[in-house]
Amino acid sequence: MPGGHAERLFVPETAEDIAAVLHEASDAGIPVTVSGARTGTVGGAVPFGGWVVSLERLNKIKRIDKATMTALVEPGVILAELMRAAETEGLFYPPDPTEWSCQIGGTVATNASGARSFKYGATREFVIGLTVVLADGDVLRLRRGDVFSNGDGVVTLATESGRIITAKVPTYKRPNVRKNVSGYFNETPLDAIDLFIGSEGTLGVITEIELRLVPKPEGFFSGVVFFEKHGDLLAFVDEVKAASFAGRKSNDPVGTAPGSDMSASLVEYFDDRALSFIREKFPETPERMAGAVYFEQETTAETEDDLFEAWNAMLERHGADIDRSWFTTTDADREKMRAFRHALPVAVNERVVRNRQKKIGTDMAVPDENFPGFLKYQKEMLDASGIDYVIFGHIGDCHLHANLLPKTDEEATRSRHIYGRFVAQSIMLGGCVSAEHGIGKLKSKYLYVMMGERYLNEMAELKRAFDPKGILGRGNMFGMDYRL
Secondary structure (H helix, E strand, C coil), rough: CCEEEEEEEECCCCHHHHHHHHHHHHCCCCEEEECCCCCCCCCCCCEECCCEEECCCCCCCCEECCCCEEECCCCCEHHHHHHHHHHHHHEEEECCCCCCCCCCCHHHHHCCCCHHHHHHHHHHHHHHEEEEEEECEEEEEECCCEEEEECCCCEECCCCCEEEEECCCCCCCCCCCCCCCCCCCCCCCCCCCCHHEEEEECEEEEEEEEEEEEECCCEEEEEEEEEECCCHHHHHHHHHHHHHHHHHHCCCCCCCCCCCCCEEEEEEEEHHHHHHHHCCCCCCCCCCCCCCCCCCCEECCCCHHHHHHHHCCCCCCCCHHHHCEEEEEHHHHHHHHHHEEEHHHHHHHHHHHHHHHCEECCCEEEEEEHHHHHHHHHHHHHHCCCCCCCEEEEEHEEEEEEEECCCCHHHHHHHHHHHHHHHHHHCCCCCCCCCCCCCCCCCHHHHHHHHHHHHHHHHHHHHHEEEEEEECCCCCCCCCCCCC
16 A cells, blocks of 8 residues: 555553553544554555554463463464464464464454364454453453343443443344454354454554464375366365365364364365466466365374275266376475465466556455355456456355456556456345455445445444544544544
């Protein structure tokens, strides 16, 4: 985003430092933008005036408790560091947004998700405690299960200073999709901690996080599977989803018994154009394929053989090109497959730099029953446009990223119009405008289209309860000109 600027930068080392900064800013009515690792894609950390508070020095892993399978961390801890620390204790932290260089605080503030969200859900599923500094410097300590909204949808919380805050939960009906970070979270009743997960720095500054961990899976096998016919690929994905959901219902809750039944932990999609891009980095990628699916299955010594046979039979039923597909059960080769997955964004970004235009990428999700039609609509419109594009992403969650790659200013203008058409179509199909990237400043106008005046006003009322002067994250979700 061009034009970002700020008057002062603070790099505090303690929660008390943050409280002091916010107290001063609140008294003076100065906007405050919270900055983490700045790996977001919607401009949430870009300030337009006021002060910036960077959380990079609040970077301690305070505890990894093997007995309770929990971690206590500060918000500046890097995701990859937490994953490594958990692994040394035989534990596993499943949320895996693409950029493992992100900070845990940012993942909580955006309710980040990724490929493994297909099995484990988004960050919200693993947050059990938060310490939050509010806009005036007061502090809230929240634990999952302690405080819920009442029958009228009102949450009542006491700060450390003894102040009582009452907030009304927005009443909009959430889309029936598995991934959605479009606006404040709501449900009936609402656990108070969930107000702050996905709030994008607009309600408070998170200074401490307690997370749930799970046992490290004993084993796995994964594959990148190529298909000559797109219909066969979609039918394979449908059966993978059905088998995975059935396997979860027959076992313990998600995340407590990895490897106990057929249940993919990730199901990722690449269209034919995406494979062409990846071939620049991985020339061994087969040609003349309609698309590919990258999957992973957790195993144990007892289940590995049966699960491998079940997956092989499923692949054969749906016409996968097994001979030219890639499979592995080793960590080293799994990292190569992850590199294959991440070669695509790199190749896309390199093309964008050459074109001297901005990439325009979608982040919508739609209900299962409407997904095939939505994908068909996107591909037909993009093919007719003549604009370069690739489609890839989290097909198990009916959530794909269509990246438009304009080469000229005229194509860039048409790309933005196409993006708007996709937004409108996803809303008409009961979907959301942002499944995992958040709203930030770039997508506030699309959230307005999705929510409408009434529900955006309900969101604003909730924000005022915690931030009466509207100083936190100004421009995020609501837009810079929205009156809070």
